[in-house]
Amino acid sequence: MSILDTAQILDAGLDDWRKLAQALHARFLTRDFSAGLAFVSAIGELAEEANHHPDIVLTYTHVDVKLISHDASGVTERDVDLARGISTLASERGIPADPSAAVVVELALDTADVAAAGPFWAALLTGDARAVDGDDVADPTGRVPLLWFQHTDAHETPRQRFHLDVWVPHDAAEARIAAAVAAGGTVVDAAQAPAFTVLADPEGNRACVCTILER
Template structure:
């Protein structure tokens, strides 16, 4: 099954769901644990019926759901179909969503030597020095954020080597950027917005607010 484009995902009209770095994400406001547990159980039945299984996180006030076709390494039509079924299920139970809530944080590290430092970071973060896939260190159990290596020329001049990528819903990013600026930050570079906008704190430490648009 082929990976859907950003426009195809947007055209699907999934009001509860937002595509972030790799997957579809939704937060359902169950407001109590019992309601959340019942929703998780019902989603599990849908997943078994579809033979397609989301990642689900249950907390007291909400249920977070993530959909990704791992065999295709992206969002496919079966993710969209299951997302729509999950939304209908939640609506039938009177459970609303918060489409602005989902967020994914990734770590980015500038390096001219992925092969030299990749195994170290893989071992440190996952316990497995071989857990390097191309430019990524990914923990299959989801304990730590994905770390990706940003290629750069070798250099000796001190500079920031790490930065955070904060993936947000495309229709929530501007408000988050404004909040960060109001809290003392600055916009360093918005030439690639809305794909990503580079922000800095008062000491110059940088982070990128990322969306799926124009990628």
């Protein structure tokens, strides 16, 4: 099954869901634990019927759901279909979604030698030095953020080599950037916006606000 592009996902009418990085994300405001647990159980039954299983985080006040087709390394029609089904379950139970709450944080490290740096960071973050896939260190259990290596020329420290990629809903990026600027930050580079905008804190440390648009 083929990966859907950004336009196809936006045209799918998934009002409760936002694509961040490689997956669809949604937060449902269940407001109490028992309602959340019942909702998760209903999602489980739906997932079993579809033979396609989301990642779910249950908390006291909300349920976070992530959908991705791991065999395709992206969002496919299976994810869209299951997202629609989960939204229907939520609507039937009077459970609202909060699309603006979706967020994914990734770590980015400038390096001139992925082969040398990769096993160290894989071992440190996941306990397994082999957990390097191309330019990524990914924890299959989801305990730590994905770390990706940004290729650069060799250079001497000190220089900022780590930065955060903060993925937010495409329709929430302007507000998030404005909030960071109001809190003392500056926009360093918006040439690639809305794909990503580079911000800096008052000491010059940088981070990127990322969306799925224009990628």
